[in-house]
Structure formats: structure tokens, C-alpha cells
Amino acid sequence: MTISTTTHLNFRGDARAALEFYRTVFGGDLAVVNHPDGDQVMWGQVAADNGFRVMAYDVPGDLSYDPGDKPVxxxxxxxxxxxxxxxxxxxxxxxxxxxxxxxxxxxxxxxxxxxxxxxxxxxxxxxxx
Incomplete structure (x- = not known):
């Protein structure tokens, strides 16, 4: 069995813009699923043939969110x-x-x-x- 890890980044409304930006830097394919109630990202990912992969989502407004100083x-x-x-x-x-x-x-x-x-x-x- 093999496993892999993927960095999953949390945002407050910037997930799509961040994923689109990372795609311009690293290449690959962008996949995004929006929250049913709007244009915020419920799940998103950039995956490139060179092995780069990152996931992201927008923390819903009713949940607490603090990006912190150096969380990751x-x-x-x-x-x-x-x-x-x-x-x-x-x-x-x-x-x-x-x-x-x-x-x-x-x-x-x-x-x-x-x-x-x-x-x-x-x-x-x-x-x-």
C-alpha cells in the first residue's frame, strides 16, 4: 500500500483565486466545487504532472477562522x-x-x-x- 500527503489550505473567500494563482505557477489541472449557497469553494485542488498538488477551501462564514501567524x-x-x-x-x-x-x-x-x-x-x- 502507498499513501501520499497533500497540503490543504484554508481561506476566507480567497480559495479560488489562490488555486488559480498556484496553477499559473506550477501548472496542472484545477478542480473546484463551490458551496451550494454561493461562489465560495467547498473543495478545490490543483494537481500537476510534475507532482505538485495542493488543496484549498473557503471556511464558511459561520465557522471561526484565524489564519494565524505561521500556521504552516x-x-x-x-x-x-x-x-x-x-x-x-x-x-x-x-x-x-x-x-x-x-x-x-x-x-x-x-x-x-x-x-x-x-x-x-x-x-x-x-x-x-
Whole structure:
């Protein structure tokens, strides 16, 4: 048996815009199911052939929602520095850079940013230890 994990992001009204944005960065297919009572996302996903997958939904207005300060980091790790740089460039649109993309003690290429939807992304090139 095999399993996989997928990051599931929660938003308050921005899930569709976030998923559409992530699709422009990583490619893939967008699937969205709206809440029956409106245009908010009940379930959404971007899945790409390169292995990228993220899910999201809009927390309904009658439920509490606090995105918190640092509730989760989404880590994107790859083996191709050019591909990581391309993802970084896409995610940087409207983002706040926490750590510029560059060499780090554990990776030849590492960066952290908080995108325009408040999600913190960590991108790096994997190395074999």
C-alpha cells in the first residue's frame, strides 16, 4: 500500500483565486466545487504532472477562522535549480520575501516567501546527504 500527503489550505473567500494563482505557477489541472449557497469553494485542488498538488477551501462564514501567524509552511523541494527558480519567480508576484532565493547551509538554493494570500512557501533544491 502507498499513501501520499497533500497540503490543504484554508481561506476566507480567497480559495479560488489562490488555486488559480498556484496553477499559473506550477501548472496542472484545477478542480473546484463551490458551496451550494454561493461562489465560495467547498473543495478545490490543483494537481500537476510534475507532482505538485495542493488543496484549498473557503471556511464558511459561520465557522471561526484565524489564519494565524505561521500556521504552516508549504515546502516545494526539487532537483532542478531552474525549475525551483521558475516557481520562486511565479510565487514572488505580490509576495513578501522572508529569505531571498540563494545558497544556504543545507542546500545550493533556498528561499522563503509569504505569498499574496498569506501562505508561507519554502523552496529549495534537494541534496543527497
Amino acid at each position: 509552511f508549504v515546502s516545494v523541494r526539487g532537483t532542478d535549480p531552474d525549475e525551483i527558480t521558475t516557481f520562486w519567480t511565479g510565487l514572488s508576484d505580490g509576495a513578501t520575501v522572508v529569505q531571498d532565493l540563494g545558497p544556504a547551509g543545507w542546500s545550493p538554493l533556498y528561499g522563503m516567501l509569504r505569498d499574496r494570500f498569506g501562505v508561507t512557501w519554502v523552496l529549495d533544491v534537494a541534496v543527497n546527504y
